[in-house]
Amino acid sequence: MAKVKIEKLPLAKKDKPGPSHKFGRMDVVLFIILLVFALLIIFPFYYLFIVSITPPDIYMNNPAVIWTPRVTFEAYKGVFEDRNIWNGFGITCILLFGGTAYQIFFTTITGYALSRSKWFGKNFVMNMILVTMFFGGGLIPYYILIKSLGMTNTIWVMIIPGAIDTFNMLLMRNYFASLPKELEESARIDGANDVQIFVKIFLPLSLPMLATVGLFFAVGNWNSWYNGMLFNSDYSIRTLQQVLQDIITEPSANIPILNPERVNEENFKTAAIFFTIIPMMMFYPFLQRYFVKGIVVGAIKG
Amino acid sequence: MEKILISKKQGFFYSLKKRVVSSRFLIMMIIPAIIYYAVFCYIPMYGVLIAFTDYNSYLGIMGSVSQNWVGFQNFQEIFRYPHFWDTFKNTIFIGSLKIVISFISAVLMALIINELRMRFFKKFAQIVVTFPHFLSWVVVASLFIMILDNTGVLNNFLSKNGMEPVHFFADPHLFRTLLFSSDVWKEAGWSSIIYIATMAGISTDLYEAADIDGATRLQKIWHITLPGIKPTAILLLIMSVGGVLSAGFDQIFNMTSRLTNPDVIDAVNIIDTLVYQFLQTGMPEGQSTAIGLFKSVIGFALVITTDRIAKLCGERGII
Known part of the structure; x- marks a missing residue:
């Protein structure tokens, strides 16, 4: 296959396919799909962090914490x-x-x-x-x-x-x-x-x-x-x-x-x-x- | 006649010596690699002979081969073992479905990232979606357990709002689904990179010509982008076919580490976990090696077959 110099990766040349740079309806759909996927990846980390800083008494009352009013380290x-x-x-x-x-x-x-x-x-x-x-x-x-x-x-x-x-x-x-x-x-x-x-x-x-x-x-x-x-x-x-x-x-x-x-x-x-x-x-x-x-x-x- | 042969031989050895001397530095550099592969890859390969013996650790491999040779008896025994075929079916099912799902998710992810016009968000999203690949299954399994377990956030949320909890870790079907989805969660972003790079290498002329012909975006994807990544996709598929029977020991081991429900564990038992259980429970080495050898041979045969099929279809193979 073609040899590519490391400084000029094809990945660096963004936005190649097609000169139509209009932001269309399809872009909105794609944006939403990608955003949802990214959020699905971020959420577990966010949730874990919240659990790790939630004081036990708050956690006991509501284990499905998404937000904690008090923080403990x-x-x-x-x-x-x-x-x-x-x-x-x-x-x-x-x-x-x-x-x-x-x-x-x-x-x-x-x-x-x-x-x-x-x-x-x-x-x-x-x-x-x-x-x-x-x-x-x-x-x-x-x-x-x-x-x-x-x-x-x-x-x-x-x-x-x-x-x-x-x-x-x-x-x-x-x-x-x-x-x-x-x-x-x-x-x-x-x-x-x-x-x-x-x-x-x-x-x-x-x-x-x-x-x-x-x-x-x-x-x-x-x-x-x-x-x-x-x-x-x-x-x-x-x-x-x-x-x-x-x-x-x-x-x-x-x-x-x-x-x-x-x-x-x-x-x-x-x-x-x-x-x-x-x-x-x-x-x-x-x-x-x-x-x-x-x-x-x-x-x-x- | 004889004289000519002798002089030819001398010439051969002379040039051999010259060649060895002239590349002595490179030969010295490669010696560690030869030792490494000989010890850590070829001795275990030679060790598969254990599969044909009633292995005895006092005799060692050589002694067992010469004194305790049993032929195919170990294979007959493992084939008779009812658990084995269930495990084999599981392995094929999980392994092949994983290949298909991860292939589709990688291509879709690549298409989305390639088509999207928002530069900054794209960069951010790419960092996010490729990140989980670099976490170990120990961590990823803990994440999924913390969130989807009976006491996890999802079920707490559901029961708090008066809905039925979903027992991901107690239902065999749901647990298999969880295996596939956690695999997509971890690997889709990373596997897409290779396709994105291939897409970026497709000539812009093709897209411009298509524009002139009035092609829509979907038509361009279907007729230009997808055919453009076909060679790469086939190459990667052939490579992954050999791994069908591997089906992800790390993932299954860590995801099932806290389970006690035998139905669920049996539903995701694969060849690798079976061999591991054999090792832990002190089953005869001959039988466990036979299972491993069975796996290696089938995996190798699958790679060769897929490669031949790909070549017959006019694609570039790997061998």
Whole structure:
């Protein structure tokens, strides 16, 4: 398919179809549909926030609160004082920084190697990787493998098996391949070696794509729970998502003893949910274009 | 004759050595990937042999293969297991309907965003509708539970106003509907992006020509926009067909985490959750692996078949 430079995404050219810029009846209908859908997405978050700040006595009288006359931040205080939540937050931060850096490193070098023109064994490796996209061994052999590697009940099980994500690796590979070949040739004439060409020329040029891939990894790590749930029974290495999961499914065992006058179970649950999504809410509007860029470039070139 | 062969061989090895040396940096870079895929993808693939054995963890995979080989006995056993076929039917039903629904919702969302003329609102709406994709199912399931559960806001509102409460989490049909709608809620905006990008790539000349011919907006959508996204749509459909049997473990696991009603749980039990239950309850590894292998083989066959069909219909395949 057509190659598109990353600075000139087709998405940037808005309002293309048709020169008829009149705001017609159809636009009103479309506007209403989109508005309703957007409100359906916003409402749960709004409701959750209201519940988290509604004092228990008001909530008891009317659990279907849409608005609260009095506000309390006791639940957030409870969340901020909860050791399990902070512990989960710490583990998730290790994944978020350590895990993401580890994934970016291995995914980038693999993508770069596979983007270079011809080298011995390239097709073999490429096919070896593509096969894994369509066929896998399933859960049980994977489980036995992880167990025999001695990774159960360690934090490593949430990091090491994620080294390379095939989709993100292909994104990087396609981006490296789209950079002009002359860059490499002229650098070689100037006497640069392979390492210098990669580190000093290709890496700085691919920073936008690195940012995109890094963000995908970061979100994945922030949301990580599956491997932890499967392989770790140790409570001290639960991720934030796992802690939240336990709070929602078994509130009695996982919510600290609270003063029922000032904060109830629902307050605490909603505040905990909010605690896990606030970072995403804060950063997402500014980062959205990077995510979009990744998916668009990947699709157009892949 | 022999001499020529020998010299050819020498030449081959000489050039091989030269090729390896000249690309040594790239080969060094790829070694971690080879190790990674070998360990985390190919060893489990080799591990499917467990499906043909009466696996014993002391013997390991190799030992079990050589000493406890049982052929297709595990498959016969799981096929006899009545729960298995119900689960299989559920998986096919939920998985395929999910593909259809998410495809339609993504295309509709893309059409709406593409057609709408209000720039600022469009940008805002796009941020809002793509956001849920980045939340984990842990969070999304909690949101839906908080709002639609028996004690959630909707039912409290309904009962307060003298209406019958709707038991989304207690009725098998309603719960399945909830699975599909929560999937649309989370993914429609994000999956639409790819179609929006494809639509933006359609040549403006086509629309101008249509304008000259006096085409209406709906006609332009039908005759230009939709055919324009057809190749992308087919590509994505082929890709998603392989995932029919995956049907969303994360979603179902988290949405059912608080349920105790066996009817509802059975109605949304899929192959992945079954394997997970097998793992949790300590069922024989051979049988659980057999279920997993059954799933992988069917998924692979589906991708190949869809790809062939698409190629027969004159579309670009993926393989």
